[in-house]
Amino acid sequence: MTEQEIRTIMAPLTDGHVLLPNSAVAEVLDFTSPEPLKQSPAWLLGDLTWRGWQVPVISYEQLIDNVESNPITSKTRILIIKTLGESTQVVYIGLLIQGLPKLKKLSVDSLLEQQTVELPKTLFSKVYVDDLLGLIPDIGELTRIVEQAAYGK
Numbered sequence: 001m002t003e004q005e006i007r008t009i010m011a012p013l014t015d016g017h018v019l020l021p022n023s024a025v026a027e028v029l030d031f032t033s034p035e036p037l038k039q040s041p042a043w044l045l046g047d048l049t050w051r052g053w054q055v056p057v058i059s060y061e062q063l064i065d066n067v068e069s070n071p072i073t074s075k076t077r078i079l080i081i082k083t084l085g086e087s088t089q090v091v092y093i094g095l096l097i098q099g100l101p102k103l104k105k106l107s108v109d110s111l112l113e114q115q116t117v118e119l120p121k122t123l124f125s126k127v128y129v130d131d132l133l134g135l136i137p138d139i140g141e142l143t144r145i146v147e148q149a150a151y152g153k
Contacts, residue, residue, distance in 0.1 A: 004107045004108060005105045005106065005107045006021060006022075006106055006107075007021070007022040007023075007103065007104075007105055008020060008021055008022060008103070008104050008105070008106050009021075009022055009024075009025045009079075009101045009102070009103060009104070010101060010102050010104050010129065010132065010134060011028075011079050011095070011097040011099075011101035012097055012098045012099040012100075012101070013060065013070075013097060013098055013135070014061055014067075014070055014071070014098055015061065015065075015133075016061075016132070016133035016134065016135055017129075017132055017133065017134050017135065018060060018079070018095060018097065018134070018135050018136075018137060019127065019129065019134035019135060019136050020081060020136075020137070022103065023082075024081050024082050024084065024139065025079060025080070025081055025082075025101070026080040026081065026082055026092060027050075027080045028077050028078070028079055028080070028100065028101060029050070029077060029078040029079075029080065029094070030077060030078075031072060031077055031078055031096075032048065032078075033045075033046070034046030034047050034048045034056075034057040034094070035047055035048065037056075037150055040149055040150065041063075041149055042059075042069070043058055043059045043060075043062035043063040044056060044057075044058055044146070044149045044150060045057045045059060045096065047150065048078075048094065050080060050092065050094075053091055053092055055080060055093065055094045056090060056093055056094065056146050056147075056149075056150040057078055057093075057094035057095075058093060058094065058095060058096065058146060059096045060095050060096070060122075060135070060137065060142075061096075063120070063122060063145075064120040064122060064123050064135070070096055070098070071098075073098070075098055075100075076096065076097070076098060077096075077097050077098075077099070077100065078094040078095070078096060078097070079094065079095045079096075079097045079101065080092050080093075080094050081093050081094075081095060081139070083139060083142075083143040084139060084140075085139065085140050085143040085144075087143050087147050089147055089150075089151050090143050090146055090147040090150065090151075093142065093143065093146055104129065106129060121138065121141050121145070122137055122138055122141050122142040122145055123135060123136070123137060123138060124136045124137060124138040
């Protein structure tokens with residue numbers, strides 16, 4: 001691995017992949033229904049207890065694209081990511097994914113940014129990696145929005 005390469009996780013969504021640094025991913029869980037939260041938006045599926053933490057579980061696609069809902073299949077998983085932010089209430093977030101993530105070493109040269117006029121607040125960038133669409137979340141903004149929706153903070 002050269003200095004310009006970073007280890008990443010490409011986790012499949014219904015349409016595209018979420019692209020994260022390997023260090024931001026804590027675990028991949030088989031899907032279990034999260035406990036619903038009162039008066040939460042449709043993209044916030046609820047929360048679950050994981051290793052002693054309350055983890056809000058979201059449909060990232062529903063949040064950024066306003067899609068109706070994601071299908072729950074035998075391939076559906078929950079990707080637990082570290083928020084790396086200032087929040088004391090939301091330390092981890094669970095993202096609904098549609099299969100097992102793949103490890104990938106990437107360099108800046110291997111990314112082709114998709115030019116878009118405006119991105120949702122929680123989306124840092126859209127890139128192509130080997131002809132696959134990768135969505136790079138803005139984890140700080142995502143944490144803030146999830147915390148507000150889940151706990152009213």
